[in-house]
Amino acid sequence: MKNVILDLDTGIDDTLALLYVLSKRDEINLLGITAVFGNVETRVSARNSLTILDLFDRNDVPVYLGQVAPYGKESYKVKEEVQLIHGKNGLGNVSFPSSNREIKDDGIKFIRDMILAHPGDITIVPTGPLTNIAALYERFPEVLKVEHEIISMGGALTVEGNVTEVAEANYYKDPIGAGIVFSKNISLKMICLDVTQQSHLYPSDINKWNGYKGNLIKSMVEFYINFHKVGYCYLHDPSAVCAILHPEYFTFLNIPLYVTAQGRVIGKYNSNLPIKQAAIAVDHISVEKELKASWQKLFE
Numbered sequence: 450m451k452n453v454i455l456d457l458d459t460g461i462d463d464t465l466a467l468l469y470v471l472s473k474r475d476e477i478n479l480l481g482i483t484a485v486f487g488n489v490e491t492r493v494s495a496r497n498s499l500t501i502l503d504l505f506d507r508n509d510v511p512v513y514l515g516q517v518a519p520y521g522k523e524s525y526k527v528k529e530e531v532q533l534i535h536g537k538n539g540l541g542n543v544s545f546p547s548s549n550r551e552i553k554d555d556g557i558k559f560i561r562d563m564i565l566a567h568p569g570d571i572t573i574v575p576t577g578p579l580t581n582i583a584a585l586y587e588r589f590p591e592v593l594k595v596e597h598e599i600i601s602m603g604g605a606l607t608v609e610g611n612v613t614e615v616a617e618a619n620y621y622k623d624p625i626g627a628g629i630v631f632s633k634n635i636s637l638k639m640i641c642l643d644v645t646q647q648s649h650l651y652p653s654d655i656n657k658w659n660g661y662k663g664n665l666i667k668s669m670v671e672f673y674i675n676f677h678k679v680g681y682c683y684l685h686d687p688s689a690v691c692a693i694l695h696p697e698y699f700t701f702l703n704i705p706l707y708v709t710a711q712g713r714v715i716g717k718y719n720s721n722l723p724i725k726q727a728a729i730a731v732d733h734i735s736v737e738k739e740l741k742a743s744w745q746k747l748f749e
Contacts, residue, residue, distance in 0.1 A: 458487025458577030483556035487577035513556030541672030663748035
């Protein structure tokens with residue numbers, strides 16, 4: 450059983466990532482979710498996570514607020530182009546039943562407490578900016594002495610970025626925070642655009658999702674697919690959670706990396722500092738099969 454914390458900026462592909470984890474209840478112990486800004490503001494992210502958890506009868510999983518703005522800044526505003534991808538509510542403008550549960554405070558301390566409670570046996574999966582993880586290491590440096598794994602969806606190593614020619618969206622939104630995380634001597638797997646863009650979800654896949662829950666999620670994903678305008682959507686965040694149980698689907702390059710926060714290459718990687726694992730190739734057939742079979746189980 451894997452002990453896992455999801456660190457989400459809960460938009461559409463974050464929701465798909467969460468659903469994969471929920472489908473693996475016998476293999477993944479979801480300790481909690483921490484919210485960060487990105488696809489939506491932090492509080493909206495937390496509320497979206499509660500909405501999905503309660504829809505799938507997982508009100509045992511707590512949701513915590515994290516940082517509300519990039520490192521060194523006081524606020525964050527969602528750009529219009531992001532709303533075109535995920536909708537104004539982050540869930541494809543689909544109306545979901547709301548959760549009555551309260552959002553818990555201090556997600557940074559929650560992550561720290563869980564690392565100390567599960568030394569050497571915990572994985573944190575950030576699918577948005579790395580601001581919460583940076584805040585963790587700055588506020589509680591003692592956790593750097595305790596073994597834990599980070600699987601981060603972000604970056605573009607051998608392919609073009611999706612914000613600039615060199616930068617991927619998550620790290621671009623807080624390059625300073627990402628830089629702090631990459632500077633630490635930790636176990637970090639970077640699930641980057643090099644592999645996430647190789648795995649796809651098609652209308653024919655989601656048309657198999659039935660029932661009340663299936664129709665809600667289907668409507669949400671249709672919004673995401675329509676944005677891509679290529680007949681499918683990429684599986685960015687779901688690829689990261691797939692790596693929790695199936696790292697063998699990915700080919701990792703052990704390489705020293707850091708994130709720069711200035712000039713034309715803001716958010717790009719350069720060789721330096723501690724070794725990290727960057728995913729540079731993927732068995733996308735196995736990733737797609739694993740994800741789609743797991744989602745299908747939720748709607749049967």
